Amino acid sequence: MIETIPFTLNGKSVRIKADGERPLLWVLRTDFGLTGTKFGCGEGYCGACTVLVDLEAVKSCQLPLKSVRGKSVRTIEGLARGETLHPVQQAFVEHDAMQCGYCTSGMILAAVSLLKKKPKPTLQDIKDGMEDNICRCGAHTRIVQAVQTAAERMAKGEGR
Numbered sequence: 540m541i542e543t544i545p546f547t548l549n550g551k552s553v554r555i556k557a558d559g560e561r562p563l564l565w566v567l568r569t570d571f572g573l574t575g576t577k578f579g580c581g582e583g584y585c586g587a588c589t590v591l592v593d594l595e596a597v598k599s600c601q602l603p604l605k606s607v608r609g610k611s612v613r614t615i616e617g618l619a620r621g622e623t624l625h626p627v628q629q630a631f632v633e634h635d636a637m638q639c640g641y642c643t644s645g646m647i648l649a650a651v652s653l654l655k656k657k658p659k660p661t662l663q664d665i666k667d668g669m670e671d672n673i674c675r676c677g678a679h680t681r682i683v684q685a686v687q688t689a690a691e692r693m694a695k696g697e698g699r
Contacts, residue, residue, distance in 0.1 A: 540558060540559060540560075541556060541557065541558055542556070542557075542558075542559050542605070543555070543556045544556075544557065544559060544604055544605060544607070544608050545608065545609065546607045546608060546609060546610050546611070546612055547610070547611040547612065548567075548571065548573075548612050548613075548614075548617070549573075549612070549613055549614060549616060549617025550613075550617060553571075555570060555604070557570070557604055558604070559603060559604050559605030560603050560604070560605065561603070561604050562599065562600050562601065562602060562603065562604070563590070563599040563602045563603070563604050563606070563607060563612070564576060564578060564588045564599040564600045564602075566604050567590070567599060567612075567614060573614045573616050575614055575615035575616050575644045576588055576589075576590055576599055576614050576615065576644060576645075577641055577642075577644065577645065578600065579600075579641070579642075579645075579673075580600075581600050582600070582601075583598040583600055583601040584671075584673070585642070585645075585672070585673045586598065586642065586645040586646070586649060586671050586672030586673060587641060587642050587644075587645045587672075587673075588600040588645060589644070589645035589646075589648045589649050589672060590612055590613065590614050590648060591611075591612065591613040591614075591648050591651065591652055592606075592607055592610050592611070592612055593610050593611050594611075594613075594651075594652060594655050595652055596648055596649045596651075596652035596653075596671075598671075613648070614644070614648075615643075615644035615647060615648060618647065618648070618651065625647075625651065626689045626692045626693050626697060627647050627650045627651050627654065627685070627686070627689040628647055629689070629692075630685040630686070630688040630689040630692070631643065631646070631647055631682070631685045633685070633688065634681045634682075634684045634685040634688065635678075635681055636678055636681040636682045636684070636685040637678060638674075638676035638677070638678045639675075639676050641675075642672060642673060642674045642675070642676075645672050646669065646672050646674065646682055649668065649669055649671065649672045650668070650669065650682075650685075650686045650689065652668075653665070653668035653669070653686070654686070654689060654690055654693060656668075658690065658693060658694055659690060659694055660686070660687075660690055662683070662687070665683050665686045665687065665690075666683065668686075669682065669683070669686065
């Protein structure tokens, strides 16, 4: 059913008239041109489509648009502040935690959500928190190191 759905997208109020059952992934990519959110498996397993909804990491390929009514959605395009990268983004760059880059936006947003919940995560917390996001290139060790670095910097008040 076509309906008007208001929500906040990367800090800006938006309204879209669309089928409320349409997956958020396709609304973001097609209607808003935010292609940093990737289509991977389409089943909610790989995590390439991860976005933040009210700071919680969710798989946008399985999330109906109507579910974000009145909520805040953040994509990779809305994470940096101007030219200043979010601490997780900066740590991913420094640790070369992206190889082909396809999973990177989902990994970064999953890490941001994890660090909101657990600002001082253990190694196991990081592994558990990132397990729903798959990297086919095998950059997992560098991804874990990047999340550890970001956590340390954020705990010191660096970044945000």
